[in-house]
Amino acid sequence: VYIEKDCSAEMTIPPDAQAAKSRHPMQCQIGRQIALQGAVDDYRPHVVVIFGASGNLAKRRIFPTLWRLFRDDLLPKKVNFVGYAWSSLTMLQLAQSFEKYCEVKYTEKELFVRFMKKCAYIQGSYNETSGYKCLQKIVNVVQADADIPVNRLFYLALPPSMFVEVTAQIKEHCMDEGDSWSRIIVENISGLETKSNVILSDHLAHMFKPNQIYRVNHYLCKDIVPTFLILRFGNALFDASWNRNSIESVAIMHKEKSDMTASSACTGQYDIIRDIMSNHLLQILSLVAIEQPASLCADDVRDEKVKVMKAIGEISTQDVVLGQYQTENGSAKNGFLVNRNMPTFAQAVVRIKNDRWDGVPFILSSGTAMNETSIEVRVLFKPIKEGDKVTRVELVIGVHPNDIVRLKMQTEISGMEAMIEDAELNVNYAREDKITRSQEPYERLFIDVFKGSQINLVREDELNCAWRYVH
Structure with missing residues (x-):
């Protein structure tokens, strides 16, 4: 037609x-x-x-x-x-x-x-x-x-x-x-003020059934939901050590090389805390800290994500760092100081109050005009001491631009003397010998909607949990 x-x-x-x-x-x-x-x-x-x-x-x-x-x-x-x-x-x-x-x-x-x-x-x-x-x-x-x-x-x-x-x-x-x-x-509607968010969310809930509403979060369409679930619950090695007894800290970092957001930030149309921290990075945090869901249907997975968000303790001002970038001579870049309350960099320490994660800091950071564009999760395991030697293991999960899983550890160098060197085990989903191309986030989004799958999308109560940490 x-x-x-x-x-x-x-x-x-x-x-x-x-x-x-x-x-x-x-x-x-x-x-x-x-x-x-x-x-x-x-x-x-x-x-x-x-x-x-x-x-x-x-x-x-x-x-x-x-x-x-x-x-x-x-x-x-x-x-x-x-x-x-x-x-x-x-x-x-x-x-x-x-x-x-x-x-x-x-x-x-x-x-x-x-x-x-x-x-x-x-x-x-x-x-x-x-x-x-x-x-x-x-x-x-x-x-x-x-x-x-x-x-x-x-x-x-x-x-x-x-x-x-x-x-x-x-x-x-x-x-x-x-x-x-x-x-x-x-x-994405997370950049709105709380009152506007509530009005819009209530309106959509009144107009449509939950299985008719598909709220887009493009980070969740980057394969990270299956990546984290498979890594956590498909590998006994990580599942057994994924807790406060073995993990020292978790860093979730978003970097944006471009400063194209400058003009919108000056007019209040872009907010790195609402748009990135509360919307995207908290979603990734919930996947890192999630308990094993009853099943892999969308609601069971999202139920466990909501439990993680509800367990997050109050974030004090002492746990937050905000900043605005400047030019080399120290003046405000692209007029950012016109709005002194609009940060271009933010970092927050989040703590989850449950048995698995109590005492483990989750460090969320996001910034524009950085040295690169990337999104990654770094899970730092507690050090192992053997005499004067201290060894560490770090798991790095790349979300963008490269889908990677990298395990950094120490190994012994062969030879007459016992020496230790850093080594890495890598899984690169975008390796050169891969015959087929990977799906773009929007492609996965449309396929999910046609199939009626909401596992990569955001539910209303997830948004409500995220908003309460911003305002």
């Missing part, structure tokens, strides 16, 4: 070799359970609606992601895409805006044309009903053509201030009638 702007229950996983290519080669039972969760429905037609289709997020991320999934045959067989925005564009103009980010090869041109024929565009207002009625007409055309109820996926690539109005319109005009599913993807 190709329509211009004029408006003129879970299934089984198909035996698709492509789906298996993206899985990490960890052959343990817990890994297989995670990989096989959920299912993609190839029987029903699907309509994916991108609100904010003319914005940078849609052009640079969402449409290119949908193209790659379509190219690799990882989407449901029957799927159509609808862009929705207030901008006066044709479908051709919209396509020209995102095609360069799709990186279409010469041999893929014909396939890209087939992808574009599945796309439509609606110019409409976000606070008026006419555009949403037009959207529902498109869904009705798809449904009539297939003679089967349509599954609907709505992606809100919009500022959080527009979520209430848009979701209210979706609820009134565009939802299914109970014979298929409707799912709403909302982008």
Whole structure:
């Protein structure tokens, strides 16, 4: 179905070799359970609606992601895409805006044309009903053509201030009638003030069921959920020593080399504490400190994450360091001191008050304009003393840009005299001899939503726990 702007229950996983290519080669039972969760429905037609289709997020991320999934045959067989925005564009103009980010090869041109024929565009207002009625007409055309109820996926690539109005319109005009599913993807909302967060969270909970709301946390879509669960509970070596008796400290570090956030920070649109510390780093902390869940279903995993967050003790000002970066001559860089309360670096010591972690400091740090862009977890084990010699073991888990697990230890150098040297054991998921490419976070996100899996997404009570440590 190709329509211009004029408006003129879970299934089984198909035996698709492509789906298996993206899985990490960890052959343990817990890994297989995670990989096989959920299912993609190839029987029903699907309509994916991108609100904010003319914005940078849609052009640079969402449409290119949908193209790659379509190219690799990882989407449901029957799927159509609808862009929705207030901008006066044709479908051709919209396509020209995102095609360069799709990186279409010469041999893929014909396939890209087939992808574009599945796309439509609606110019409409976000606070008026006419555009949403037009959207529902498109869904009705798809449904009539297939003679089967349509599954609907709505992606809100919009500022959080527009979520209430848009979701209210979706609820009134565009939802299914109970014979298929409707799912709403909302982008990160943790940068809002507490009052705005509560209002928005309550609104979404009133409008939709929990299994209809998919809150995006892009860190959780970077394979870290299966990585941590497999590492912890699929390896007896770490599971037995993952406690206060063996671990001295845990450092969770986020570094951003770019200073592109300067202008937004000055205007109050970027907050490293709300956007990074409370939203992303606390999520990683909950995965590091998690107890073994009753099962690998999304709610059981998230129940254990919430228990960790609730066990975090009060964070005092003595445990927090804040800073703003400066130029070499000491003046404020890009006018940051216009807002003296807007840090560009933050570090906090977090303590978990339970039997496993009592007394172990979790050090969370995040900063912009750093020496590199990276996200990593460093688990430092307690030293072992043998006479005058002290040996240490450190486990490093790389989340970005490289998915790695590195175990740093001491080994003996062969020779006449007993000498010790540092050594490393490495697992690199992005090694050069790997035949298949790894999934991008947005690709994993869409696959999870199509399958109905929420294990990599954030639940409302997780957000509530994170907010209470910020305000």
